Amino acid sequence: MTEKSSDNIKLNETKSNETGQGFDHLRDEIDRIDKSLVKLIAQRLKVTKEIGEIKSDLGLALYHPEREAELIKNKRSYAKELGLSPDLIEDVIRRIIRDSYKSQNAQRAISSKSESKEIVIVGGRGQLGKLFGDLFEKNGDKISVIEKQDHLNSEECLAKLKKADLVLISVPINVTLSVIEKVAKVLNIHNPNCILADVTSIKNQPVQEMLSQHQGAVVGLHPMFGPDIETFAKQTVAVCHGRLKENYQWLLDLLSKKGINLVDVEAKTHDDLMSIIQVLRHLSTVAYGNHLRHEDIDLNKILELSSPIYRLELIMVGRLFAQDPILYSDIIFSDKNNIKMIKRFIERISETLSFVENDDKQSFIQSFNETKEWFGEFADKFAKESNHLIAKAGDGGGIL
Structure with a gap:
């Protein structure tokens, strides 16, 4: 190495050291600020947990959309005053709020104003059955479980069903109707005033079966979420009313208080x-x-070259294959009428493919614009909403 080269290396090292020394104190300041942020978030979560305890004691709803909307609005306005991005602050606040709901959801929510109920969950050891069992237990209700190996006319099962205020059917779609029939026969003899409900993802046949087989109150529920949720807040449950709503209103009130959005719909x-x-x-x-499997695609290579929006699409595909195939086969095979709709979908795929095969861009664009017009204002609305998800997908796969 020449003397000149050695001097250049020393000079570069000196500049590097000087540069590091020039902003090391700024890095230290950032670290101190970050620690303060973490402490403040911890303090906030502690306060929200106390609020959750008070809400539980008073029997108040966990989620108040008006309060949250006002809070977000105020924080966005304050961010503008400080020269910050309102979108950034909204993202941070919403993430903190979501964790607050998660913390409150984990609390035992016994209200002094509520009356403890006797609840039997048929299929209560399944994932969804366990989820609702946990919800009821935290409300102070007494939970009993009946599984497929149990005999409904056994002394143990009869004892559970005779004193039940609610029997909730949480079993696979393909056995739902037969289970409803068997349970209803026992209830009609021993507990005709009991509420009979189900949480199956199809509703018309189960609700009709419950109405025809059971004398008492009937309601069909469809949780639009899986058993892996962190909080009930902002989740949706479809409600198909059957008979004697006044008898099961307490159940709907409980779900609402947990922050669940109830949507009334005909079965x-x-x-x-x-x-x-x-x-x-x-x-x-x-x-x-x-x-993708038959094309033998290298998923690692796809991810390396993927845009954030395609990464999102691939995530949703992979998410499905991480779950139980029986669940999805039950849903897809549940109603033969679905076949007609699926065939219509395939016809529209074939029609779109024909535009490409015939090099007919004009027809493709015309079809595109007609569909765009059909979406109307939702197209722009969905574009804005998806921008937030796309941004998160671009943050190093942060949403995975």
């Missing part, structure tokens, strides 16, 4: 909508995953 309408929301979406996702 037949529910199933028609689910053919789009669940059946078509799940089938398309399964088919797309199968296509």
Whole structure:
């Protein structure tokens, strides 16, 4: 090494050291600020936990959309005053709020104003059954479980059913109707005033079966979420009213107090909508995953070259294949009427493919614009909402 080269290396090292020394104190300041932020968040969560305890004691709802909307509005306004991005502050606040709901959801929510109920969950050791069992237990209710190996006319099962205020059916779709029939026969003899409800993802047949087989109150529920949720706040449950709503109003009130959004819908309408929301979406996702497998795609290479929006799409495909295939097969195979709708979807795929095969860009663009017009203002609304998800997907895969 020449003397000149040695001098250049020393000079570069000196500049590097000087540069580091020039902002090391700023890095230290950032570390101190970050620690302060963490402490403040911890203090906030402690306060929200106390609020949750008070809400539980008073029997108040966990989630107040008006209060949250006002809070977000005020914080966005304050961010503007400080020259900060309102979107940044809203993202931070919403994430903190979500963790607050999670903390409050974990609390035992016994209200001095509520009366303890006797609840039997048929299929209560399944994932969804356990989830609702946990909800009821935290409300101070007494939970009993009946599983498929239990005999309904056994002394133990009869004892549970005779004193039940609510029997909740939480079993696979393919056995729901037979279970309803068997349970209803026992209830009609021993506990006709009991509420009979189910949480199956199809509603028309189960609700009709409960109404025809059971003398008492009936309600069909469809939780639009899986058993892996962290909090009930902001989740949705479809409610298909059957009979004697006044008898099960306490159940709806409890779900509302946990922050669940209840959507009233006729059972037949529910199933028609689910053919789009669940059946078509799940089938398309399964088919797309199968296509990737048969094309022998290297997922690592796809991820390296993926835009954030495609990464999101791939995440949702992979998420489905991480779950139980029986669940999805039950949903997709639940109603033969879904086949007609699926065939119409395939016809529209073929029509769109024909535009490409015939190099007919004009027809493609015309079809695109007609669909855009059909979406109307929702197109721009969905674009804005998706921008937040895309940004998170671009943060080093932070949403995984």
